[in-house]
Amino acid sequence: MRQILGTVLLAVLVSVCVAQGKPAADLIITHAKVWTVEQAQPTAEAVAVLGERIVAVGSNADVEAWRGPRTRVIDAGGRLLLPGFNDAHVHFVDGGRQLDAVQLNDASSPEEFKRRIAQRAKITPKGEWMEGGDWDETKWPDSQMPTRQLIDDVTGDTPVFLSRYDGHVALVNSAALKLAGVTAATPDPPGGTMLRDAQGNPTGILKDAAMNPVAKVIPPLTHEQRRKAALRGLAHAASLGVTSFQEMDNGDAAETYADIGVFGELLEENVLTARVYFAPSVVSWDDEAKVGVRRAFGSSYLRLGALKGFADGSLGATTAYFFDPYLDAPGNRGLLSDQMQPPSAMRDRMLKADAAGLQLCTHAIGDQGISIILDFYADIVKQHGRADRRFRIEHAQHMAAKDFDRFAQLGVIASVQPYHAIDDGRWAEKRIGHDRASRTYAFRTFLNHGVRLAFGTDWEVAPLNPMLGLYAAVTRATLDGKNPQGWFPEQKLTVAEAVEAYTIGSAYAEFQDEEKGSLTVGKLADMVLLSDDIFTIDPVKIRDVKVLRTFVGGKAVYTAESLQ
Protein backbone atom coordinates (compact mmCIF):
# COMPACT_ATOMS: atom_id res chain seq x y z
CA MET A 1 0.00 0.00 0.00
CA ARG A 2 2.76 2.40 1.04
CA GLN A 3 4.57 1.65 -2.18
CA ILE A 4 1.51 2.45 -4.30
CA LEU A 5 1.02 5.75 -2.46
CA GLY A 6 4.70 6.55 -3.09
CA THR A 7 4.31 5.87 -6.78
CA VAL A 8 1.22 8.06 -6.99
CA LEU A 9 3.02 10.87 -5.18
CA LEU A 10 5.97 10.60 -7.54
CA ALA A 11 3.62 10.74 -10.53
CA VAL A 12 2.02 13.90 -9.15
CA LEU A 13 5.44 15.49 -8.61
CA VAL A 14 6.59 14.64 -12.10
CA SER A 15 3.44 16.11 -13.62
CA VAL A 16 3.95 19.34 -11.64
CA CYS A 17 7.51 19.62 -12.99
CA VAL A 18 6.39 18.87 -16.52
CA ALA A 19 3.67 21.49 -16.23
CA GLN A 20 6.26 24.10 -15.24
CA GLY A 21 8.76 22.99 -17.86
CA LYS A 22 12.11 21.60 -16.85
CA PRO A 23 13.26 21.76 -13.22
CA ALA A 24 15.35 24.75 -12.17
CA ALA A 25 19.07 24.52 -11.48
CA ASP A 26 20.40 24.72 -7.93
CA LEU A 27 23.47 26.60 -9.05
CA ILE A 28 24.40 28.63 -12.11
CA ILE A 29 27.84 30.09 -12.74
CA THR A 30 27.69 32.77 -15.42
CA HIS A 31 30.13 35.10 -17.18
CA ALA A 32 32.98 32.64 -16.79
CA LYS A 33 35.70 31.59 -19.17
CA VAL A 34 34.82 27.93 -19.02
CA TRP A 35 37.52 25.50 -20.12
CA THR A 36 35.61 22.23 -20.22
CA VAL A 37 38.29 19.62 -21.09
CA GLU A 38 35.53 18.22 -23.33
CA GLN A 39 36.64 17.91 -26.93
CA ALA A 40 33.15 18.35 -28.38
CA GLN A 41 32.80 21.75 -26.71
CA PRO A 42 36.11 23.05 -25.34
CA THR A 43 34.90 26.46 -24.15
CA ALA A 44 31.72 28.01 -22.79
CA GLU A 45 30.46 30.96 -20.73
CA ALA A 46 28.27 29.33 -18.13
CA VAL A 47 27.41 26.11 -16.32
CA ALA A 48 24.21 24.99 -14.57
CA VAL A 49 24.08 22.37 -11.82
CA LEU A 50 21.11 20.39 -10.55
CA GLY A 51 21.72 18.28 -7.48
CA GLU A 52 25.31 17.13 -7.76
CA ARG A 53 25.50 17.04 -11.54
CA ILE A 54 26.00 19.39 -14.44
CA VAL A 55 22.83 19.93 -16.48
CA ALA A 56 23.96 22.60 -18.91
CA VAL A 57 27.18 24.01 -20.33
CA GLY A 58 26.94 26.78 -22.90
CA SER A 59 26.44 30.49 -23.47
CA ASN A 60 25.10 32.75 -20.72
CA ALA A 61 21.77 32.77 -22.54
CA ASP A 62 21.60 28.97 -22.86
CA VAL A 63 22.21 28.48 -19.19
CA GLU A 64 19.92 31.33 -18.13
CA ALA A 65 17.02 29.09 -19.15
CA TRP A 66 17.83 26.92 -16.12
CA ARG A 67 17.39 29.75 -13.65
CA GLY A 68 14.51 29.42 -11.16
CA PRO A 69 13.45 31.43 -8.14
CA ARG A 70 15.70 29.46 -5.80
CA THR A 71 18.71 29.09 -8.09
CA ARG A 72 21.98 30.37 -6.63
CA VAL A 73 23.68 32.46 -9.30
CA ILE A 74 27.39 33.24 -9.19
CA ASP A 75 28.81 35.80 -11.59
CA ALA A 76 32.37 34.66 -12.28
CA GLY A 77 33.41 38.08 -13.56
CA GLY A 78 35.17 36.66 -16.59
CA ARG A 79 37.43 34.35 -14.60
CA LEU A 80 38.54 30.88 -15.59
CA LEU A 81 36.41 27.91 -14.55
CA LEU A 82 37.97 24.45 -14.82
CA PRO A 83 37.02 20.93 -13.79
CA GLY A 84 38.30 20.29 -10.23
CA PHE A 85 41.81 18.91 -9.99
CA ASN A 86 42.26 15.20 -9.40
CA ASP A 87 45.54 14.32 -7.72
CA ALA A 88 46.35 10.79 -8.88
CA HIS A 89 48.97 10.05 -6.23
CA VAL A 90 48.89 11.24 -2.63
CA HIS A 91 49.64 10.11 0.90
CA PHE A 92 46.85 12.18 2.31
CA VAL A 93 46.91 11.53 6.05
CA ASP A 94 50.70 11.88 6.06
CA GLY A 95 50.18 15.16 4.25
CA GLY A 96 47.58 16.30 6.79
CA ARG A 97 50.01 15.38 9.58
CA GLN A 98 52.78 17.27 7.83
CA LEU A 99 50.73 20.46 7.88
CA ASP A 100 51.22 20.32 11.64
CA ALA A 101 54.75 18.82 11.91
CA VAL A 102 58.24 20.29 12.22
CA GLN A 103 59.11 21.89 8.86
CA LEU A 104 62.64 21.08 7.73
CA ASN A 105 62.32 21.15 3.95
CA ASP A 106 63.46 24.75 3.54
CA ALA A 107 66.13 24.60 6.26
CA SER A 108 69.14 25.89 4.34
CA SER A 109 71.93 24.56 6.57
CA PRO A 110 72.57 21.78 9.10
CA GLU A 111 72.60 24.47 11.83
CA GLU A 112 69.12 25.68 10.87
CA PHE A 113 67.96 22.04 10.65
CA LYS A 114 69.23 21.43 14.19
CA ARG A 115 67.71 24.65 15.54
CA ARG A 116 64.22 23.74 14.30
CA ILE A 117 64.49 20.22 15.71
CA ALA A 118 65.61 21.58 19.09
CA GLN A 119 62.65 23.94 19.17
CA ARG A 120 60.24 21.14 18.36
CA ALA A 121 61.76 18.78 20.92
CA LYS A 122 60.94 21.30 23.63
CA ILE A 123 57.21 21.14 22.89
CA THR A 124 56.99 17.40 22.11
CA PRO A 125 55.16 15.62 24.98
CA LYS A 126 57.28 13.08 26.85
CA GLY A 127 57.14 9.63 25.26
CA GLU A 128 55.84 10.94 21.91
CA TRP A 129 57.89 10.54 18.74
CA MET A 130 59.03 13.47 16.66
CA GLU A 131 58.22 12.70 13.03
CA GLY A 132 57.86 14.36 9.64
CA GLY A 133 60.37 16.94 8.55
CA ASP A 134 60.86 16.35 4.82
CA TRP A 135 64.43 17.55 5.00
CA ASP A 136 66.53 17.99 1.90
CA GLU A 137 70.28 18.04 2.35
CA THR A 138 70.78 19.11 -1.28
CA LYS A 139 69.76 22.61 -0.11
CA TRP A 140 72.70 22.73 2.32
CA PRO A 141 76.14 24.13 1.46
CA ASP A 142 77.96 20.76 1.53
CA SER A 143 74.97 18.51 0.62
CA GLN A 144 76.06 15.99 3.27
CA MET A 145 73.46 13.66 4.81
CA PRO A 146 72.87 14.59 8.48
CA THR A 147 73.82 12.23 11.32
CA ARG A 148 72.26 11.30 14.64
CA GLN A 149 75.14 13.06 16.43
CA LEU A 150 73.95 16.36 14.95
CA ILE A 151 70.61 16.11 16.78
CA ASP A 152 71.21 13.80 19.76
CA ASP A 153 72.07 16.52 22.26
CA VAL A 154 68.95 18.57 21.42
CA THR A 155 66.51 15.64 21.36
CA GLY A 156 67.64 13.52 24.34
CA ASP A 157 65.07 10.86 25.23
CA THR A 158 62.57 11.98 22.58
CA PRO A 159 62.77 9.38 19.82
CA VAL A 160 63.11 11.00 16.41
CA PHE A 161 62.21 9.65 12.97
CA LEU A 162 62.61 12.42 10.41
CA SER A 163 61.92 11.59 6.79
CA ARG A 164 63.84 12.95 3.87
CA TYR A 165 61.40 14.70 1.52
CA ASP A 166 61.31 11.70 -0.84
CA GLY A 167 60.22 9.33 1.94
CA HIS A 168 62.95 6.84 1.05
CA VAL A 169 65.49 7.95 3.66
CA ALA A 170 65.10 8.72 7.35
CA LEU A 171 67.30 10.28 9.99
CA VAL A 172 66.78 8.72 13.42
CA ASN A 173 68.45 9.68 16.69
CA SER A 174 70.16 7.40 19.20
CA ALA A 175 67.02 7.15 21.35
CA ALA A 176 65.09 5.76 18.36
CA LEU A 177 67.83 3.26 17.48
CA LYS A 178 67.85 2.09 21.10
CA LEU A 179 64.07 1.56 21.16
CA ALA A 180 64.33 -0.44 17.93
CA GLY A 181 67.34 -2.42 19.15
CA VAL A 182 69.37 -1.42 16.08
CA THR A 183 73.13 -1.51 16.68
CA ALA A 184 76.41 -1.87 14.77
CA ALA A 185 75.73 -5.62 14.76
CA THR A 186 72.43 -5.19 12.87
CA PRO A 187 72.90 -6.29 9.23
CA ASP A 188 71.40 -4.34 6.31
CA PRO A 189 68.05 -5.91 5.39
CA PRO A 190 67.28 -6.95 1.79
CA GLY A 191 66.10 -3.83 -0.04
CA GLY A 192 67.65 -1.43 2.46
CA THR A 193 70.90 0.19 3.58
CA MET A 194 72.00 1.67 6.87
CA LEU A 195 74.82 4.21 6.65
CA ARG A 196 77.69 3.46 9.06
CA ASP A 197 80.74 5.32 10.32
CA ALA A 198 84.30 3.99 10.10
CA GLN A 199 83.69 1.78 13.15
CA GLY A 200 80.53 0.31 11.64
CA ASN A 201 78.17 2.20 13.95
CA PRO A 202 74.90 3.42 12.41
CA THR A 203 75.05 7.13 11.54
CA GLY A 204 71.29 7.43 11.92
CA ILE A 205 70.63 7.47 8.16
CA LEU A 206 68.38 4.61 7.07
CA LYS A 207 67.48 3.95 3.45
CA ASP A 208 64.33 2.20 2.24
CA ALA A 209 63.81 -1.19 3.97
CA ALA A 210 66.42 -0.27 6.59
CA MET A 211 63.83 2.22 7.95
CA ASN A 212 61.43 -0.63 8.78
CA PRO A 213 62.89 -1.87 12.11
CA VAL A 214 62.61 1.65 13.53
CA ALA A 215 59.31 2.52 11.83
CA LYS A 216 57.87 -0.65 13.36
CA VAL A 217 58.36 0.53 16.94
CA ILE A 218 56.62 3.88 16.35
CA PRO A 219 53.13 3.54 17.85
CA PRO A 220 50.41 3.66 15.15
CA LEU A 221 48.35 6.83 14.85
CA THR A 222 45.30 6.91 17.06
CA HIS A 223 41.94 7.19 15.34
CA GLU A 224 41.65 10.76 16.58
CA GLN A 225 45.10 11.74 15.19
CA ARG A 226 44.19 10.22 11.84
CA ARG A 227 40.84 12.00 11.74
CA LYS A 228 42.37 15.34 12.58
CA ALA A 229 45.01 14.93 9.89
CA ALA A 230 42.36 13.94 7.32
CA LEU A 231 40.21 16.97 8.13
CA ARG A 232 43.19 19.31 8.03
CA GLY A 233 44.17 17.80 4.68
CA LEU A 234 40.64 18.15 3.29
CA ALA A 235 40.52 21.85 4.13
CA HIS A 236 43.91 22.30 2.48
CA ALA A 237 42.78 20.36 -0.62
CA ALA A 238 39.58 22.41 -0.95
CA SER A 239 41.58 25.65 -0.77
CA LEU A 240 43.75 24.40 -3.66
CA GLY A 241 40.93 23.19 -5.91
CA VAL A 242 41.71 19.50 -5.40
CA THR A 243 38.31 17.83 -5.64
CA SER A 244 39.50 14.22 -6.00
CA PHE A 245 42.58 12.35 -4.89
CA GLN A 246 43.94 8.85 -5.08
CA GLU A 247 45.51 7.46 -1.96
CA MET A 248 48.59 5.31 -2.50
CA ASP A 249 49.65 2.84 0.16
CA ASN A 250 53.11 3.30 1.64
CA GLY A 251 53.78 -0.39 2.23
CA ASP A 252 51.50 -1.09 5.18
CA ALA A 253 47.94 -2.02 4.24
CA ALA A 254 46.78 -1.72 7.87
CA GLU A 255 47.51 2.01 7.68
CA THR A 256 45.46 2.37 4.53
CA TYR A 257 42.56 0.38 5.98
CA ALA A 258 42.59 2.61 9.06
CA ASP A 259 42.43 5.62 6.70
CA ILE A 260 39.51 4.08 4.82
CA GLY A 261 37.72 3.75 8.16
CA VAL A 262 38.26 7.43 8.89
CA PHE A 263 37.13 8.60 5.45
CA GLY A 264 34.07 6.35 5.70
CA GLU A 265 33.21 8.07 8.95
CA LEU A 266 33.68 11.53 7.41
CA LEU A 267 31.45 10.53 4.49
CA GLU A 268 28.75 9.39 6.91
CA GLU A 269 28.99 12.72 8.73
CA ASN A 270 28.69 14.51 5.40
CA VAL A 271 31.99 16.36 5.86
CA LEU A 272 33.98 14.60 3.14
CA THR A 273 34.77 17.46 0.75
CA ALA A 274 36.79 15.54 -1.84
CA ARG A 275 36.40 12.22 -3.62
CA VAL A 276 38.84 9.48 -2.65
CA TYR A 277 40.07 6.31 -4.37
CA PHE A 278 42.16 3.97 -2.22
CA ALA A 279 45.02 1.72 -3.30
CA PRO A 280 46.04 -0.48 -0.33
CA SER A 281 49.24 -2.52 -0.49
CA VAL A 282 49.53 -5.13 -3.24
CA VAL A 283 51.08 -7.44 -0.63
CA SER A 284 47.62 -7.66 0.97
CA TRP A 285 45.77 -8.02 -2.35
CA ASP A 286 43.73 -10.90 -0.93
CA ASP A 287 42.00 -8.64 1.62
CA GLU A 288 40.12 -6.83 -1.13
CA ALA A 289 39.77 -9.94 -3.30
CA LYS A 290 38.13 -12.08 -0.65
CA VAL A 291 35.27 -9.65 -0.06
CA GLY A 292 34.69 -9.35 -3.78
CA VAL A 293 35.90 -5.79 -4.19
CA ARG A 294 37.00 -5.07 -7.75
CA ARG A 295 38.56 -2.03 -9.42
CA ALA A 296 36.77 1.27 -8.67
CA PHE A 297 34.28 -0.31 -6.25
CA GLY A 298 32.20 2.09 -4.14
CA SER A 299 30.40 5.43 -4.39
CA SER A 300 31.47 8.62 -6.11
CA TYR A 301 33.00 9.82 -2.83
CA LEU A 302 34.75 6.73 -1.56
CA ARG A 303 36.07 3.89 -3.64
CA LEU A 304 38.66 1.16 -3.49
CA GLY A 305 39.78 -1.72 -5.69
CA ALA A 306 43.25 -0.59 -6.65
CA LEU A 307 46.52 -1.94 -5.28
CA LYS A 308 49.79 -0.12 -4.76
CA GLY A 309 53.10 -1.94 -5.10
CA PHE A 310 56.76 -0.94 -5.07
CA ALA A 311 59.33 -2.04 -7.64
CA ASP A 312 62.24 0.03 -6.34
CA GLY A 313 63.30 3.08 -4.30
CA SER A 314 64.03 6.66 -5.36
CA LEU A 315 66.64 8.61 -7.29
CA GLY A 316 67.40 10.83 -4.29
CA ALA A 317 68.24 7.81 -2.15
CA THR A 318 70.17 6.15 -5.05
CA THR A 319 67.80 3.21 -4.66
CA ALA A 320 65.87 3.60 -7.96
CA TYR A 321 66.75 0.46 -9.94
CA PHE A 322 68.70 1.08 -13.18
CA PHE A 323 70.22 -1.03 -15.95
CA ASP A 324 73.49 0.91 -15.52
CA PRO A 325 75.20 2.22 -12.37
CA TYR A 326 74.76 5.70 -10.91
CA LEU A 327 77.55 8.03 -12.04
CA ASP A 328 78.10 9.33 -8.51
CA ALA A 329 77.92 5.89 -6.85
CA PRO A 330 79.99 3.57 -9.04
CA GLY A 331 78.96 -0.08 -8.94
CA ASN A 332 75.53 0.83 -7.49
CA ARG A 333 72.49 0.27 -9.77
CA GLY A 334 69.92 0.80 -7.02
CA LEU A 335 67.71 -1.66 -5.17
CA LEU A 336 64.61 -3.65 -5.88
CA SER A 337 62.09 -3.14 -3.06
CA ASP A 338 61.44 -5.71 -0.35
CA GLN A 339 58.18 -6.57 -2.18
CA MET A 340 60.37 -7.74 -5.08
CA GLN A 341 62.49 -10.17 -3.05
CA PRO A 342 62.34 -12.24 -5.16
CA PRO A 343 60.71 -10.59 -8.22
CA SER A 344 58.68 -13.74 -8.92
CA ALA A 345 56.78 -13.11 -5.64
CA MET A 346 55.58 -9.78 -7.04
CA ARG A 347 54.69 -11.32 -10.38
CA ASP A 348 52.63 -14.04 -8.67
CA ARG A 349 50.65 -11.64 -6.54
CA MET A 350 50.03 -9.36 -9.51
CA LEU A 351 48.65 -12.26 -11.54
CA LYS A 352 46.34 -13.26 -8.71
CA ALA A 353 45.26 -9.69 -8.07
CA ASP A 354 44.46 -9.20 -11.75
CA ALA A 355 42.45 -12.42 -11.82
CA ALA A 356 40.43 -10.97 -8.94
CA GLY A 357 39.68 -7.83 -11.00
CA LEU A 358 41.84 -5.45 -8.99
CA GLN A 359 43.74 -2.53 -10.54
CA LEU A 360 47.54 -2.45 -10.31
CA CYS A 361 49.40 0.77 -9.50
CA THR A 362 53.12 0.12 -9.19
CA HIS A 363 55.79 2.53 -8.03
CA ALA A 364 58.73 2.20 -10.45
CA ILE A 365 61.37 4.91 -10.91
CA GLY A 366 64.60 3.48 -12.35
CA ASP A 367 64.60 2.33 -15.99
CA GLN A 368 65.08 -1.33 -15.12
CA GLY A 369 62.53 -1.17 -12.29
CA ILE A 370 60.00 0.14 -14.84
CA SER A 371 61.05 -2.47 -17.41
CA ILE A 372 60.50 -5.36 -15.00
CA ILE A 373 57.02 -4.14 -14.10
CA LEU A 374 56.17 -3.82 -17.81
CA ASP A 375 57.33 -7.45 -18.18
CA PHE A 376 54.90 -8.46 -15.42
CA TYR A 377 52.05 -6.48 -16.98
CA ALA A 378 52.79 -8.13 -20.34
CA ASP A 379 52.66 -11.56 -18.65
CA ILE A 380 49.25 -10.72 -17.21
CA VAL A 381 47.88 -9.77 -20.63
CA LYS A 382 49.37 -12.91 -22.15
CA GLN A 383 47.90 -15.19 -19.49
CA HIS A 384 44.53 -13.50 -18.88
CA GLY A 385 43.83 -11.91 -22.26
CA ARG A 386 43.19 -8.28 -23.17
CA ALA A 387 40.81 -6.27 -20.97
CA ASP A 388 40.20 -2.71 -19.78
CA ARG A 389 42.63 -2.90 -16.82
CA ARG A 390 44.20 0.56 -16.76
CA PHE A 391 47.53 -0.66 -15.44
CA ARG A 392 49.48 2.15 -13.86
CA ILE A 393 53.10 2.87 -13.23
CA GLU A 394 53.53 5.42 -10.48
CA HIS A 395 56.31 7.98 -11.14
CA ALA A 396 57.59 6.29 -14.36
CA GLN A 397 60.52 8.59 -13.88
CA HIS A 398 63.47 7.33 -15.90
CA MET A 399 62.47 5.46 -19.03
CA ALA A 400 64.58 3.14 -21.15
CA ALA A 401 64.22 4.25 -24.80
CA LYS A 402 62.96 0.80 -25.77
CA ASP A 403 60.08 0.87 -23.29
CA PHE A 404 57.95 3.79 -24.52
CA ASP A 405 56.31 1.67 -27.21
CA ARG A 406 55.65 -1.17 -24.81
CA PHE A 407 54.18 1.25 -22.30
CA ALA A 408 51.68 2.38 -24.93
CA GLN A 409 50.89 -1.07 -26.31
CA LEU A 410 50.05 -2.41 -22.86
CA GLY A 411 47.82 0.62 -22.24
CA VAL A 412 49.80 1.52 -19.14
CA ILE A 413 49.03 4.92 -17.59
CA ALA A 414 52.00 7.08 -16.61
CA SER A 415 50.96 8.42 -13.21
CA VAL A 416 53.49 11.21 -12.90
CA GLN A 417 54.25 14.16 -10.62
CA PRO A 418 55.53 17.14 -12.61
CA TYR A 419 56.75 18.99 -9.52
CA HIS A 420 59.35 16.25 -8.98
CA ALA A 421 60.82 17.15 -12.39
CA ILE A 422 61.67 20.73 -11.43
CA ASP A 423 62.86 19.55 -8.03
CA ASP A 424 65.03 16.51 -8.95
CA GLY A 425 65.98 18.30 -12.18
CA ARG A 426 68.39 20.38 -10.07
CA TRP A 427 70.76 17.43 -9.63
CA ALA A 428 69.47 14.40 -11.58
CA GLU A 429 71.90 14.82 -14.45
CA LYS A 430 74.92 14.60 -12.14
CA ARG A 431 73.61 11.31 -10.88
CA ILE A 432 72.53 9.59 -14.11
CA GLY A 433 74.12 11.59 -16.94
CA HIS A 434 72.68 13.43 -19.94
CA ASP A 435 71.34 10.49 -21.92
CA ARG A 436 69.24 9.00 -19.12
CA ALA A 437 68.20 12.48 -17.96
CA SER A 438 66.78 13.13 -21.44
CA ARG A 439 64.19 10.40 -20.78
CA THR A 440 63.42 11.64 -17.26
CA TYR A 441 59.86 12.81 -16.61
CA ALA A 442 59.52 12.55 -20.37
CA PHE A 443 55.95 13.80 -20.57
CA ARG A 444 56.11 14.85 -24.22
CA THR A 445 57.66 11.56 -25.31
CA PHE A 446 54.91 9.69 -23.46
CA LEU A 447 52.21 11.67 -25.28
CA ASN A 448 53.96 11.21 -28.63
CA HIS A 449 53.83 7.46 -28.07
CA GLY A 450 50.13 7.58 -27.21
CA VAL A 451 50.62 6.98 -23.48
CA ARG A 452 47.99 8.52 -21.20
CA LEU A 453 49.22 10.79 -18.43
CA ALA A 454 47.67 11.21 -14.99
CA PHE A 455 49.03 14.07 -12.89
CA GLY A 456 49.52 14.13 -9.16
CA THR A 457 51.91 15.38 -6.52
CA ASP A 458 52.92 12.54 -4.22
CA TRP A 459 51.89 14.87 -1.37
CA GLU A 460 53.36 14.83 1.35
CA VAL A 461 56.53 14.30 -0.68
CA ALA A 462 55.76 17.45 -2.72
CA PRO A 463 53.28 20.30 -2.19
CA LEU A 464 49.62 19.51 -2.94
CA ASN A 465 49.09 22.75 -4.91
CA PRO A 466 48.09 21.85 -8.52
CA MET A 467 49.31 25.25 -9.76
CA LEU A 468 52.87 24.16 -9.00
CA GLY A 469 52.35 20.97 -10.98
CA LEU A 470 50.92 22.83 -13.98
CA TYR A 471 53.74 25.38 -13.75
CA ALA A 472 56.30 22.57 -13.62
CA ALA A 473 54.87 20.69 -16.61
CA VAL A 474 54.58 23.83 -18.72
CA THR A 475 57.90 25.53 -17.86
CA ARG A 476 60.17 22.71 -16.61
CA ALA A 477 62.04 25.52 -14.86
CA THR A 478 64.01 23.87 -12.05
CA LEU A 479 63.57 25.20 -8.52
CA ASP A 480 67.16 26.46 -8.36
CA GLY A 481 66.44 28.95 -11.15
CA LYS A 482 69.16 27.48 -13.35
CA ASN A 483 66.92 26.38 -16.25
CA PRO A 484 64.58 29.29 -16.93
CA GLN A 485 63.97 28.03 -20.47
CA GLY A 486 63.22 24.57 -19.18
CA TRP A 487 65.16 21.49 -18.18
CA PHE A 488 64.98 19.32 -21.32
CA PRO A 489 62.56 21.89 -22.77
CA GLU A 490 61.49 19.51 -25.56
CA GLN A 491 59.49 17.68 -22.87
CA LYS A 492 57.35 20.72 -21.96
CA LEU A 493 53.57 20.41 -22.23
CA THR A 494 51.04 23.04 -23.25
CA VAL A 495 48.73 24.39 -20.56
CA ALA A 496 45.83 22.51 -22.16
CA GLU A 497 47.73 19.21 -22.08
CA ALA A 498 48.76 19.74 -18.46
CA VAL A 499 45.19 20.59 -17.39
CA GLU A 500 43.94 17.52 -19.23
CA ALA A 501 46.41 15.25 -17.40
CA TYR A 502 45.34 16.77 -14.07
CA THR A 503 41.60 16.30 -14.69
CA ILE A 504 40.33 13.76 -17.23
CA GLY A 505 43.72 11.99 -17.26
CA SER A 506 43.59 11.31 -13.53
CA ALA A 507 39.88 10.43 -13.75
CA TYR A 508 40.68 7.86 -16.44
CA ALA A 509 43.39 6.41 -14.20
CA GLU A 510 40.71 5.61 -11.60
CA PHE A 511 37.98 4.41 -14.03
CA GLN A 512 35.96 7.59 -13.43
CA ASP A 513 36.30 9.42 -16.75
CA GLU A 514 32.59 8.92 -17.49
CA GLU A 515 31.75 10.49 -14.13
CA LYS A 516 34.11 13.44 -13.79
CA GLY A 517 37.24 15.08 -15.20
CA SER A 518 35.46 17.43 -17.61
CA LEU A 519 32.63 19.94 -17.47
CA THR A 520 30.15 17.91 -19.44
CA VAL A 521 26.39 17.57 -19.07
CA GLY A 522 25.65 14.58 -16.83
CA LYS A 523 28.95 14.60 -15.01
CA LEU A 524 29.58 15.44 -11.36
CA ALA A 525 29.81 19.19 -10.80
CA ASP A 526 33.37 19.32 -9.45
CA MET A 527 34.72 22.72 -10.47
CA VAL A 528 37.32 25.29 -9.61
CA LEU A 529 37.32 29.03 -10.29
CA LEU A 530 40.79 30.57 -10.62
CA SER A 531 42.09 34.09 -9.98
CA ASP A 532 43.78 34.28 -13.40
CA ASP A 533 43.55 32.76 -16.85
CA ILE A 534 46.43 30.27 -16.92
CA PHE A 535 46.02 29.94 -20.69
CA THR A 536 46.94 33.56 -21.39
CA ILE A 537 49.24 34.72 -18.56
CA ASP A 538 53.02 34.33 -18.67
CA PRO A 539 53.53 30.65 -17.76
CA VAL A 540 56.01 31.68 -15.06
CA LYS A 541 53.08 33.28 -13.21
CA ILE A 542 50.99 30.10 -13.12
CA ARG A 543 52.59 29.14 -9.80
CA ASP A 544 51.11 32.25 -8.17
CA VAL A 545 47.55 31.71 -9.39
CA LYS A 546 45.03 31.30 -6.58
CA VAL A 547 41.83 29.37 -6.25
CA LEU A 548 38.78 31.58 -5.67
CA ARG A 549 36.09 28.93 -5.36
CA THR A 550 35.98 25.16 -5.23
CA PHE A 551 32.82 23.09 -5.80
CA VAL A 552 32.40 19.38 -5.23
CA GLY A 553 29.16 17.90 -6.52
CA GLY A 554 27.83 21.43 -6.92
CA LYS A 555 28.47 22.23 -3.24
CA ALA A 556 30.82 25.10 -2.40
CA VAL A 557 33.63 23.61 -0.32
CA TYR A 558 35.95 26.61 -0.49
CA THR A 559 35.51 30.34 -1.07
CA ALA A 560 38.51 32.67 -0.96
CA GLU A 561 38.42 35.27 1.79
CA SER A 562 38.43 38.06 -0.80
CA LEU A 563 34.98 36.89 -1.96
CA GLN A 564 33.42 36.43 1.47
Ligand SMILES: [Zn+2]
Ligand atom coordinates in the same frame (compact mmCIF):
# COMPACT_ATOMS: atom_id res chain seq x y z
ZN1 LIG B 1 54.10 8.12 -3.27
